[in-house]
Amino acid sequence: MLSIAVGLLCVVGSFAAPKPHFGFGFGIFHKGGPPCGLPPFTDDLPADAKTKVEEIWKGYKEGNKCFIEHAKMREVIDGLPDDVRKGLFKHHVPLPPPLRKAPKDIQEQFIAIWKDKSISFEDKPQKAYELAQKVLTGDLLAEFNKMHEKMTTYKNEREAKVAKLSPEAKTAFDKLEALKKQKFEIWSNLSESVRDELIEVGPRFPFPHPHRH
Numbered sequence: 300m301l302s303i304a305v306g307l308l309c310v311v312g313s314f315a316a317p318k319p320h321f322g323f324g325f326g327i328f329h330k331g332g333p334p335c336g337l338p339p340f341t342d343d344l345p346a347d348a349k350t351k352v353e354e355i356w357k358g359y360k361e362g363n364k365c366f367i368e369h370a371k372m373r374e375v376i377d378g379l380p381d382d383v384r385k386g387l388f389k390h391h392v393p394l395p396p397p398l399r400k401a402p403k404d405i406q407e408q409f410i411a412i413w414k415d416k417s418i419s420f421e422d423k424p425q426k427a428y429e430l431a432q433k434v435l436t437g438d439l440l441a442e443f444n445k446m447h448e449k450m451t452t453y454k455n456e457r458e459a460k461v462a463k464l465s466p467e468a469k470t471a472f473d474k475l476e477a478l479k480k481q482k483f484e485i486w487s488n489l490s491e492s493v494r495d496e497l498i499e500v501g502p503r504f505p506f507p508h509p510h511r512h
Contacts, residue, residue: 335365338372339399340387344379351375385498397435397442405434416487420480 337356341349355371376384398409412418412426431443464472486494 335359335361335363335368339394343387345383348375348379381499385495395443395446397439397446401435401439408434420483 335356336359337352341352344352352372352375355368355375359365359368376387379387394406394409398406408430409427412423412430418426428447431440431447435443461469461472489497
């Protein structure tokens, strides 16, 4: 469940800085990298930046790799004024596509799970899945469950590959996974003022994924 947890409610950190690979969760992902497609804060970008971002992803086809698109995205984000860039990352707790289509009151329920520090990192995906079954209906629930199934399959495939690693590679893998979780936990326990200071460092500060909460 750890590998699904991160992606369930996060996308923004992928554009804030080069991020470590966690597993992953929901959204359109190429294996080994951040989610492909328009970021959730596209509509909040200045008009010229929004046009550039939309043009970058205009011809993207689901399932393809998107390294080039992300490189171009970073150029756009890096070129934004500090206050604009900081605002994008400060006010968003990103949601996967189906939840972005849900009413605001439902979105807030999922965001509350992600922000709730009394819920462990490992338990968040199950809590979110259970909530989805209660509050989502029709096409939204179908989309959510489809992504959940896809990422569960990916998680299982990844675990099978991990099981085949050499002892030396497995040791390194475990250390890297532990480091990623540690970064997330450190970020989650920071005060808003300290987070703001770190955001000021710039878009390439190595934020843990997810970017916030």
